[in-house]
Amino acid sequence: MRFAHGLNVIACAAIVNCGNRAGAVLPYLVLFTPKFFDMSGMSKTYDVCVLGATGAVGETMISILQERSFPVRNFYPLASSRSAGTKVEFRGRDYTVLDVAKFDFSQCQIGLFSAGASVSAEYAPKAAAAGCVVIDNTSQFRQDKDIPLVVPEVNPHAIAQYKQRGIIANPNCSTIQMVVALKPLYDEAGIERINVATYQSVSGTGKEAIEELSEQTRAIFTHRDVVHDVYPKQIAFNVLPHIDVFMDNGYTKEEMKMVWETQKIMEDDSILVNPTTARVPVFYGHSEAVHIETTHKLSAAQARALLEKAPGVVVMDERKPGGYPTPALEAAGKDPVYVGRIREDISHPRGLDMWVVSDNIRKGAALNSIQIAEILIEKYLS
Ligand SMILES: NC(=O)c1ccc[n+]([C@@H]2O[C@H](COP(=O)([O-])OP(=O)(O)OC[C@H]3O[C@@H](n4cnc5c(N)ncnc54)[C@H](OP(=O)(O)O)[C@@H]3O)[C@@H](O)[C@H]2O)c1
Numbered sequence: 001m002r003f004a005h006g007l008n009v010i011a012c013a014a015i016v017n018c019g020n021r022a023g024a025v026l027p028y029l030v031l032f033t034p035k036f037f038d039m040s041g042m043s044k045t046y047d048v049c050v051l052g053a054t055g056a057v058g059e060t061m062i063s064i065l066q067e068r069s070f071p072v073r074n075f076y077p078l079a080s081s082r083s084a085g086t087k088v089e090f091r092g093r094d095y096t097v098l099d100v101a102k103f104d105f106s107q108c109q110i111g112l113f114s115a116g117a118s119v120s121a122e123y124a125p126k127a128a129a130a131g132c133v134v135i136d137n138t139s140q141f142r143q144d145k146d147i148p149l150v151v152p153e154v155n156p157h158a159i160a161q162y163k164q165r166g167i168i169a170n171p172n173c174s175t176i177q178m179v180v181a182l183k184p185l186y187d188e189a190g191i192e193r194i195n196v197a198t199y200q201s202v203s204g205t206g207k208e209a210i211e212e213l214s215e216q217t218r219a220i221f222t223h224r225d226v227v228h229d230v231y232p233k234q235i236a237f238n239v240l241p242h243i244d245v246f247m248d249n250g251y252t253k254e255e256m257k258m259v260w261e262t263q264k265i266m267e268d269d270s271i272l273v274n275p276t277t278a279r280v281p282v283f284y285g286h287s288e289a290v291h292i293e294t295t296h297k298l299s300a301a302q303a304r305a306l307l308e309k310a311p312g313v314v315v316m317d318e319r320k321p322g323g324y325p326t327p328a329l330e331a332a333g334k335d336p337v338y339v340g341r342i343r344e345d346i347s348h349p350r351g352l353d354m355w356v357v358s359d360n361i362r363k364g365a366a367l368n369s370i371q372i373a374e375i376l377i378e379k380y381l382s
Pocket residue numbers: 051052053054055056057058078079080081082083084100114115116117119137138139171172173203204205206207208360361364365
């Protein structure tokens with residue numbers, strides 16, 4: 001699905017409302033997804049629920065469970081009473097969406113949660129107490145010391161701590177793609193400081209935000225008033241330097257999540273992180289201009305070589321027009337974290353600059369959760 005095609009934005013907006021992003025790119029996914037384990041030969045199967053099954057992340061979780069042949073025995077799509085009774089498709093069969101408030105979690109061994117922090121606050125402990133290990137996509141538990149915060153390419157060993165509360169937290173989308181790209185550089189040369197500016201797509205806010213960008217785009221092209229509801233200002237043809245609530249220190253919570261989560265996942269509280277997060281009128285895929293100061297000098301060529309063999313990373317770094325990754329054309333609907341524009345910082349002796357792009361709904365949320373689930377069943381539940 002490509003959105004960067006001249007002024008044909010109305011057609012693009014129509015596509016985003018009805019397009020199936022996963023189907024068109026399946027061969028590519030099989031090629032590039034870092035599978036930590038091959039699930040196809042597994043004999044043991046698991047009862048799995050997806051909470052938030054009708055949302056942007058939940059729908060993608062369902063397609064990825066299918067794509068990666070996750071060994072699901074019984075499948076339970078859950079949401080609120082609003083969409084209970086509607087149908088979702090999984091492995092060619094229609095399943096009725098169930099109201100989470102009436103669901104008995106003892107029927108499941110694994111719960112993939114993406115229905116918002118307050119919903120997880122209420123139901124994740126209940127599910128865990130019933131024996132269902134929860135992999136939670138919301139911000140509710142990420143900073144709890146006894147809950148692991150996991151990116152499989154970076155700290156898979158942390159999954160072992162799930163036993164403490166039966167919950168594993170999935171990091172914020174902007175943090176995930178950044179740490180996947182930085183981990184190999186950190187291991188080689190250390191990182192003292194990260195300066196990052198993000199360019200985050202509207203799908204990071206969920207389905208209503210995707211609709212808001214589509215509708216505002218249509219309104220502008222048809223000379224109607226632009227209405228905003230999800231965002232505080234018009235997002236179509238605009239950039240908002242604000243994601244999540246403002247904190248007392250002037251940063252937004254999205255920015256502070258990048259600080260806290262990076263330190264927790266990298267297991268290094270000494271890494272300094274200075275983020276600015278912005279929302280841009282892109283449907284799928286977050287981009288980040290990442291500037292790091294390493295402990296030991298690392299050349300651009302060394303960094304490129306390390307990234308080329310890093311799990312989950314695709315380097316696209318030709319120093320010519322178009323020789324870099326973009327959200328709409330390279331990342332949307334695909335699994336890797338793409339890295340380009342790798343260069344030495346002319347303002348710092350140990351500085352490196354790069355451009356990091358990934359699909360926020362896939363690696364930034366659904367895929368990362370399912371990779372965690374794959375390790376969980378292979379190493380801990382089998
Ligand atoms: N989008 C991203 O890139 C991204 C990345 C990482 C994490 N996340 C997190 O994942 C969560 C969901 O995001 P999304 O983008 O998928 O949002 P979304 O498209 O708005 O979907 C929200 C989902 O949650 C369900 N839900 C809402 N309130 C509920 C309630 N009280 N009880 C049960 N289910 C309820 C909705 O069900 P109904 O149909 O019944 O309303 C829907 O299935 C959020 O916490 C978000 O921060 C999102």
